[in-house]
Amino acid sequence: MLNNSLISKSLIKHIKKLRLKKYRIFHKEFVIEGHKIILEALSSDFEINQLIVSQQFYNTIENKIKDKIDVYVIEDKLLNSISIQKTNNSGIAIIKQKTQRELNLKKNQYYLVLENISDPGNLGTIIRIADWFGIKAIICSQSTVDHYNSKVIQSSMGSFLRIPIYYKNLLEFIENTEIPIFCATLKDQDIHNYKFPEGGILIIGNESKGISKEILNSIEDKISIPRYGGTESLNAAMATAIICDKWRNYTNRR
């Protein structure tokens, strides 16, 4: 519903507060920015609570806005002052967090487990990779960066709308899982010799420390990407992309 009143100071304050994880948890909301992601959100099953947009952007999305969304059309200058983007000529949306359905692992589906990914940009990129390769869900350790963090959302480029993400105690989760599971390390079996399972779980570890000893000890299959040059490590997102491509192609051709 188009709101004719001006945007209130308290709503602006609310948006700014939602940049902090504790307020996101408390209000069960998060913020997205920019025309591409807002457009994708409008046609997703996420619920938009408020939409704060420029006149120009409003004109292009008017027919896509459901009645119960609270819409504010504001001046570009004000929009930019609320936004965390360098320039934002389109809008900002406050979205209701989704209560994920209980995770029900299926044997022939593909899953990703992330232990302690700390860089928001990396998590966002990994979500985008997971989306490209048809990963069904991502299960993160509780120490992994919050996926509602705005940098995660920006770098996932809309893919966070399609991939359910869970935060769990990983040791417990691994102990109780019955589908195949394998992990990426820096010095184990060459991925090109590995007989990938037809579906299962790939574990990716922290950007600098890799996978913790506790998890490594509980996993039998450990695979590595062969190195031909000088750098010591591959970025966690790169490793995810290479392994997912290999995995999907391997099982696709069997």
Next chain:
Amino acid sequence: MLNNSLISKSLIKHIKKLRLKKYRIFHKEFVIEGHKIILEALSSDFEINQLIVSQQFYNTIENKIKDKIDVYVIEDKLLNSISIQKTNNSGIAIIKQKTQRELNLKKNQYYLVLENISDPGNLGTIIRIADWFGIKAIICSQSTVDHYNSKVIQSSMGSFLRIPIYYKNLLEFIENTEIPIFCATLKDQDIHNYKFPEGGILIIGNESKGISKEILNSIEDKISIPRYGGTESLNAAMATAIICDKWRNYTNRR
């Protein structure tokens, strides 16, 4: 040589100026920051002109500093005010740009051509990937972001010290090259069916526009990474990582 005088205002100004491409070109210098990259630079064949470091970092690198380097030990607070990093407790170095030897392509070596990569973080990540996969040189279009940009250097994590990078007119370069050449697109032959050449050149295009028509028209072999999910595109760096892994493994096993 340890400089006992205080760091001059003009040197601080010089460092700040080197953040701009035109001054880097004029002075034939660039700036690196942080202990890991400075350590790598000290044992590389790049020439360091000035080194501005904290006392603590100086103590750990003292025996690695060649005589002709001009060294300033300064207070952490001042160091942080000059640095563009969030926190920099180690140092800043001004490095002399290297005049690259003439590019001499060899048939059984691996090369990367980048057309119009515009994000510094992407270029840095691609340089790091190239280093991992033993790529011999990177040839960039003149429109590609400057590889001496500080964000490129930070995200390459030292790999820029090992990979020679050239800027060329790509159409001319491609026309005159006699080694195999292929490019990555979004809708051509599956990379998993492609008979990779034993060495050659992989072309990666701009993050959102891909490879220009002019270049595409001049290349016969076009390959794509199969998609299994929802997102429209893979990041240029991801595509580079996946294809390089596949390419090196393919030719390695022949």
